[in-house]
Amino acid sequence: MERDSVTPPSRAARKLLARLDLSRDEIDARLALALDSGYWKSLYPAFSVNDESSALPRADALTASQYERLADHLTRRGYFHADSVLESETIDAMRGCIEAVRSAGWPPVFAYVYDQFWTIWRVAPIKQMVQAGLGEGYRLISHPWCHYVNPVAGASGWPPHVDGNLANRLSVWIPLTDATLDNGCIYVVPGDQNFARIGELRELKSATNLQLRELMQRGRALPASAGAIMGWHFRILHWGSVASGGGHPRISTVMEFIKAEEAGLPSEMPLFDLDRGLPPLLQRLFAIGRAINHYKRFELRMRRYAGLGRALMRVGDAANRESAATAT
Ligand SMILES: O=C(O)CCC(=O)C(=O)O
Numbered sequence: 001m002e003r004d005s006v007t008p009p010s011r012a013a014r015k016l017l018a019r020l021d022l023s024r025d026e027i028d029a030r031l032a033l034a035l036d037s038g039y040w041k042s043l044y045p046a047f048s049v050n051d052e053s054s055a056l057p058r059a060d061a062l063t064a065s066q067y068e069r070l071a072d073h074l075t076r077r078g079y080f081h082a083d084s085v086l087e088s089e090t091i092d093a094m095r096g097c098i099e100a101v102r103s104a105g106w107p108p109v110f111a112y113v114y115d116q117f118w119t120i121w122r123v124a125p126i127k128q129m130v131q132a133g134l135g136e137g138y139r140l141i142s143h144p145w146c147h148y149v150n151p152v153a154g155a156s157g158w159p160p161h162v163d164g165n166l167a168n169r170l171s172v173w174i175p176l177t178d179a180t181l182d183n184g185c186i187y188v189v190p191g192d193q194n195f196a197r198i199g200e201l202r203e204l205k206s207a208t209n210l211q212l213r214e215l216m217q218r219g220r221a222l223p224a225s226a227g228a229i230m231g232w233h234f235r236i237l238h239w240g241s242v243a244s245g246g247g248h249p250r251i252s253t254v255m256e257f258i259k260a261e262e263a264g265l266p267s268e269m270p271l272f273d274l275d276r277g278l279p280p281l282l283q284r285l286f287a288i289g290r291a292i293n294h295y296k297r298f299e300l301r302m303r304r305y306a307g308l309g310r311a312l313m314r315v316g317d318a319a320n321r322e323s324a325a326t327a328t
Helices: 011-018 024-034 037-043 064-077 088-103 108-113 116-122 124-134 195-203 209-218 281-295 300-327
Strands: 079-082 139-149 169-175 186-189 220-222 229-233 237-240 250-258
Touching (some): 079 124
Antiparallel strands (some): 139 250, 169 250, 186 237
16 A cells, blocks of 8 residues: 555644544544444444344346456556446445444544445455456455545546555445546546556656646546446556536445555555355454554545544454464
8 A cells, every 4th residue: 555645734633633533532432433343233234243144135247358458458458447347236335334334433434344344345246357357366465445536616636646566456346326427537647658667657746747748638537327336456557536516426336456466565464265154253343443543644534533433443453363263
């Protein structure tokens, strides 16, 4: 997880933001709720927490010709986009879950306490595409996120970045509402010309006028309907664009994957093979807490929850160590 940061907020903005931080009491109260699976079940009864019998969402495997086309695109251009893959029932329920979590005052990524936000990554078309990119035996990097772009002019997804200057990793992004040119759809700069060049670009502290224009011209908008799946290798430059206002929020969720033989960075651990079981609640909370602290550089409003995120990492870390010990 080596995402570029955006321009840091000014000292005045930081002071202002600090006033919004959750207080110690609020953190303690939220921590107690977060650890209570009964609380989550009552918040969104349609979804379960650590119930391995919960059904795998239905999704047809890609046909051979779809798969060939998408896998070829991923190999040549560094990203893929498959529309109409997930069923609307699944997508509606996931979106409903994010709305319920937000209405209760949690950042949307807390939807990852629920099994269904993990089992979704097991469905056939996602497996096919992650295998196309990374081969058999890939594992999931527990870097979950839920994006929520309000339908107001100037709201935006994440600014241009690469997910890491690292090989053998893939991000998969699922729109839970239609992502349009007006509400902040994803843009990518396809990588077929030269991955290394994009990697280098990431290191640049500034770009020449020519480099900037070249990049802008190479950008490709990827409007996508709810239930599509999209993915890109880590070194592909991409971003969530700026909304022009009106319509519906752009809601999406994302996860990262790593090739079987690749050792994860410490910041990527633990890795999971979802076919062998779902992470327990404490490990989900660890992943959520870490993501809040990592991605607050992209979403300033997450700074409010940074203390809660750290508290979740502390309690979740014991579960990580326990599962590492039983795996050896
Ligand atoms: O949804 C967005 O705005 C950005 C998504 C993205 O860049 C990511 O998850 O890496």
